[in-house]
Amino acid sequence: MATMENPLAVRHIQNFSEAASLEKHWGYVDRAVPCTNDPGSCAYLDQVYGSHDLTMVYSGIMWAAIAGILLIWTIGRRVFPSPRADEIPTGAIDSERVAKIASRRSRMRRTAAALIRRYLLPDSVRFVFGRTTRLQVLILTVLAGYLLIFSFVGITYQTWITPIKKNPGLYNTRTSLGPWSDRVGVFAYALTPLSILLSSRESILSLLTGVPYQSFNFLHRWLGYIIVIQGSLHTIAWCIVEIRLYQPQPTTAIEWIKQLYIIWGVVAQILLLLLFALSTPWGIRLTGYEFFRKAHYVLAMVYIGACWGHWANLQCFLIPGLALWFLDRGVRLLRSALIHYQYLPGGSMGFRAAHASLTHFPDAEHGDVVRMDFTHPQDAWKVGQHFYLCFTECSIWQSHPFTPLNLPKVKDGLVSHSYILRAKKGETKKLAELTARKLAASPCATTPLILSGTYGESIVDELTPDVNVLCVAGGTGITYVLPVLLGLIDQPEMKDRKVQLVWAVRKKDDTQWVEKELDTIRKAAKAHKIEVHIYVTREASSKSPSINDEILEKDIAVKESGIGSSAVSSVKGVQSASSLNVQRIGGEGFDRHPDLNKIVREFVDNTVRGSTAVYASGPGGMISDLRSVVASCNSGAKVWGGNGRYDVSLICDDRLEW
The missing domain is CATH 3.40.50.80 (Nucleotide-binding domain of ferredoxin-NADP reductase (FNR) module)
Structure with missing residues (x-):
C-alpha cells in the first residue's frame, strides 16, 4: 500500500509531516494523528475511519455467523445422524423392529422437516429466481437483508464544507457518500471468497454439510449479482465525489483518474460488468455455454487481481478467494489423474483413458440418444453421484456431468459404467455424429473418455427398510x-x-x-x-x-x-x-x-x-x-x-x- 500512500494522503488532506504518530486501521491506510487540518476536514476524517472500522466489524460478524452455522451444522450431522440403511439389518423386519427404528428417530426432527418441506420446498417467485425453492430464496433474502441494513448502519449522515488551501475561495463538499461508498466496496471484497466457495466443484461446503455442490449454484449466481450492484454503487458514488463535489474541476477529476489504484479500480469494475453480462441467459445463448464457463474462470481471477491492485489492504479477503480457486482446480486435475493412472498394455504405469462402447438411437425430431458402456479399474462410487466425462475425440477442453445408470459393483477390480445422453448441441451433438459415423463403418464402435469425479452425495444412505x-x-x-x-x-x-x-x-x-x-x-x-x-x-x-x-x-x-x-x-x-x-x-x-x-x-x-x-x-x-x-x-x-x-x-x- 506504500505506493498508494501519497495520493491517498492528498485525497484525505492529511499532513503526515506534522503527525505525532500513525494510527493503524485494518484494511485501510494509516491515519495521521493528531489531525492538523480545519475542523470540517478533521470531522470528515473521523467519519471516514470510524465508518471503515465498523465496516470491518460488520464483515467479521457476517463471516463469524457463516462459520458458526457451518460448525453447528457439521456437529449436528455427527452427533444426531439420521438412521442409515447400512446400519440397519436388511432381513425381513416385523412391526416391533420398525417401532424401534422409528423410536430412534427424533419425532421433533421429523415434524420440523415435514413443516419445512411444506412451506419452503415449492418454487418461489419463478419469474425472478427461476425454478428454485423457497428455502434457497429465504437464505438469499437473509444475506441480502443483512448487507442492506449494515450498508447504512453506523454512518453519520452529514455534509462538511471545507476550504481548499491551494485555491482560496474554493471549497470541497465532503459528505457521508464517501464513507458509505467505501462500506459497500468492502462488502463486495468480503463476499468474494464466499462466492468462490459456493461455486467450487470440490466443495468444502459439501464436505461440511452433505449438501451437493450443485445446490449452491443459485446462491453463487445471485451473490454475484449482489457484488455487481455493490461494485457499481461504489464506483458511481466516488465518481460523484471526485468529479462533482471536489474542486477545482476538471483538475481534481483528472488527477484522481490518473492514479494507479483508481486505474485498477476501473479495470476491476469493467471486468465485473463483463462477468455479469456473460453470465446472463442472453450472454450464454450468444456466446455458448462453454465459452461462458471458460471466460468466467479467467475473468474472475483477473478481476481478483485487479481488486488487489485497487485496494491491497483488503487482501485478507482476496488471498482466501485465490487459494480456494486454485485448490478447486488442483484437486480436480489430481482426481482425474488418479482415476486414469494405471497399468498400460506394455506393463508400465501411466495415464490411460477409458474406452466406451457406443450404441446409437436415432431421433431426428428431438435429438439422437447415445448409450455408453465400459469398465474401469477403480473403487465403486455411491448411488446418486456423477462423473464429469471428457470426450477426447470431440474436444479435450470440455467435460460434462453424467450420472451412471447402473449399480456400482466391483468385480475383479473393475467397475462397470453405463450412461445415456441426448444429443442437443455442442459436445453431445458431436458425440452423436461421431457415433453414427463409427457404427456405419463398424458394428462395434468405441471412443476414449477421461473421467473426473465422483461428485455429489449418496442418495440412498438414509433409505431405511421402512421408507x-x-x-x-x-x-x-x-x-x-x-x-x-x-x-x-x-x-x-x-x-x-x-x-x-x-x-x-x-x-x-x-x-x-x-x-x-x-x-x-x-x-x-x-x-x-x-x-x-x-x-x-x-x-x-x-x-x-x-x-x-x-x-x-x-x-x-x-x-x-x-x-x-x-x-x-x-x-x-x-x-x-x-x-x-x-x-x-x-x-x-x-x-x-x-x-x-x-x-x-x-x-x-x-x-x-x-x-x-x-x-x-x-x-x-x-x-x-x-x-x-x-x-x-x-x-x-x-x-x-x-x-x-x-x-x-x-x-x-x-x-x-x-
Whole structure:
C-alpha cells in the first residue's frame, strides 16, 4: 500500500509531516494523528475511519455467523445422524423392529422437516429466481437483508464544507457518500471468497454439510449479482465525489483518474460488468455455454487481481478467494489423474483413458440418444453421484456431468459404467455424429473418455427398510433413479414397503435405451412388489412392444381426471402381469404429461406404513410440479401425531437435502 500512500494522503488532506504518530486501521491506510487540518476536514476524517472500522466489524460478524452455522451444522450431522440403511439389518423386519427404528428417530426432527418441506420446498417467485425453492430464496433474502441494513448502519449522515488551501475561495463538499461508498466496496471484497466457495466443484461446503455442490449454484449466481450492484454503487458514488463535489474541476477529476489504484479500480469494475453480462441467459445463448464457463474462470481471477491492485489492504479477503480457486482446480486435475493412472498394455504405469462402447438411437425430431458402456479399474462410487466425462475425440477442453445408470459393483477390480445422453448441441451433438459415423463403418464402435469425479452425495444412505420409494423420471432422467431401484432389488424383500417407478418418454421405443435394466426390474417386480408405469407422451398409434416379448398389448380407456386436463378420447396401453405397465397418453405432434399430483398422492395414501422418499430427475417443469405436490403431502401435525405417512421427502439431481 506504500505506493498508494501519497495520493491517498492528498485525497484525505492529511499532513503526515506534522503527525505525532500513525494510527493503524485494518484494511485501510494509516491515519495521521493528531489531525492538523480545519475542523470540517478533521470531522470528515473521523467519519471516514470510524465508518471503515465498523465496516470491518460488520464483515467479521457476517463471516463469524457463516462459520458458526457451518460448525453447528457439521456437529449436528455427527452427533444426531439420521438412521442409515447400512446400519440397519436388511432381513425381513416385523412391526416391533420398525417401532424401534422409528423410536430412534427424533419425532421433533421429523415434524420440523415435514413443516419445512411444506412451506419452503415449492418454487418461489419463478419469474425472478427461476425454478428454485423457497428455502434457497429465504437464505438469499437473509444475506441480502443483512448487507442492506449494515450498508447504512453506523454512518453519520452529514455534509462538511471545507476550504481548499491551494485555491482560496474554493471549497470541497465532503459528505457521508464517501464513507458509505467505501462500506459497500468492502462488502463486495468480503463476499468474494464466499462466492468462490459456493461455486467450487470440490466443495468444502459439501464436505461440511452433505449438501451437493450443485445446490449452491443459485446462491453463487445471485451473490454475484449482489457484488455487481455493490461494485457499481461504489464506483458511481466516488465518481460523484471526485468529479462533482471536489474542486477545482476538471483538475481534481483528472488527477484522481490518473492514479494507479483508481486505474485498477476501473479495470476491476469493467471486468465485473463483463462477468455479469456473460453470465446472463442472453450472454450464454450468444456466446455458448462453454465459452461462458471458460471466460468466467479467467475473468474472475483477473478481476481478483485487479481488486488487489485497487485496494491491497483488503487482501485478507482476496488471498482466501485465490487459494480456494486454485485448490478447486488442483484437486480436480489430481482426481482425474488418479482415476486414469494405471497399468498400460506394455506393463508400465501411466495415464490411460477409458474406452466406451457406443450404441446409437436415432431421433431426428428431438435429438439422437447415445448409450455408453465400459469398465474401469477403480473403487465403486455411491448411488446418486456423477462423473464429469471428457470426450477426447470431440474436444479435450470440455467435460460434462453424467450420472451412471447402473449399480456400482466391483468385480475383479473393475467397475462397470453405463450412461445415456441426448444429443442437443455442442459436445453431445458431436458425440452423436461421431457415433453414427463409427457404427456405419463398424458394428462395434468405441471412443476414449477421461473421467473426473465422483461428485455429489449418496442418495440412498438414509433409505431405511421402512421408507417407501417412488421414482419419477422424464426422458434421460431415468439414469438418476434406476440405480435406486436396482439397489433395492439386490436387497432382501422388505415387508409392506411400496416401490414404484414412473417414467415419461416421448416414444415407446425410447425404452430400448435401458431395455436390459428394465427387464431386470420386471423380473424382480413381483418379489419386491415393484410397480413400473411408463407413460408415452407423444405417440397415439400402437407399435410392436420393445420392452420384452412377454408384454401383451391391449387397448385401455383413459379417464380425463386420471391422466390430464386436456381431452383425449382413448389411449393405447401395454401391460403385463408383472406390474409393468405402458400407457400412451399423448398424440402425434403434441406432448401430454402424467398427472403427477394424482400419482404422488395415490402412492402416499396407499402406503401401509413409513415415510416416503420421492426420487426424481427430468425437465425443470416436472421438478417444479413435484416440489409443489410433495410439499402439499407433508403435514407436521400428522407426523407429530404418529402418522409417518405424511413425512414425504424429495431427492432430485439439483436438490437440497429434503
